[in-house]
Structure formats: structure tokens, C-alpha cells
Amino acid sequence: MTGKRRGVVLILIILVIVSSIILIFSKLPVAVNEEKNNTKNWCSVDADCICGGIDTATKGCFVGNLDYYKKYVDKTRICPDFCTGITGNLETKCINNTCRLIQGR
Helix, strand or coil, X not given: CCHXXXXXXXXXXXXXXXXXXXXXXXXXXXXXXXXXXXXCCECCCHHHEEEEEEXXXXXXXXXXXXXXXXXXXXXXXXXXXXXCCCCCCEEEEEECXXXXXXXXX
């Protein structure tokens, strides 16, 4: 190979490597966010959490991630007193990145 051809081949190899690295790192945050949003109980703030309906996977009352709720919870069915408690003292909160029902008020 001539010196000019080697230079062109080297530049093409470098471009492929750099493009691959950029593509890998640009997709990483999206994959992480999708995984978190599809996790039943993941949260970063209280607003990420919701209580209500029936989880179609477990058939139980649901408390967890809002995005999961939008996709996988039957909102036409209810669980009386599950989200608020019989005396109305339960709240849905994000604690240590997990949606939970806790005693409040």
C-alpha cells in the first residue's frame, strides 16, 4: 500500500472507532432511564410514585412508579382503603428510590 492509501485507511478506521464510541455512550442514558421507568417501584421524588388500581402482572393492589402505572395497571379496578388506610393515615412516598406506603398525618 502506498503512504497515501495507508493514511486514508487509518483515518477511516479512526472514524469508525470514534463513531462507535459516541453511539454507545449516547444510547446509555436512554437505556438506563427506560429501565428505571419500567421498574415497578423505582422513584427519585414523591411525584414519581402513585397508588391505585390493580397490577395486571400480580393481580394485587398497586403502589409504585407512575410510568409503570400508566402501562401495566388496570385503573378501572380499585382497592378500598389500600392507598389511604382505613383511618386515612397512609401516604405514597419515595423513600430511598423506592415508592412505598407510609404512615403520615
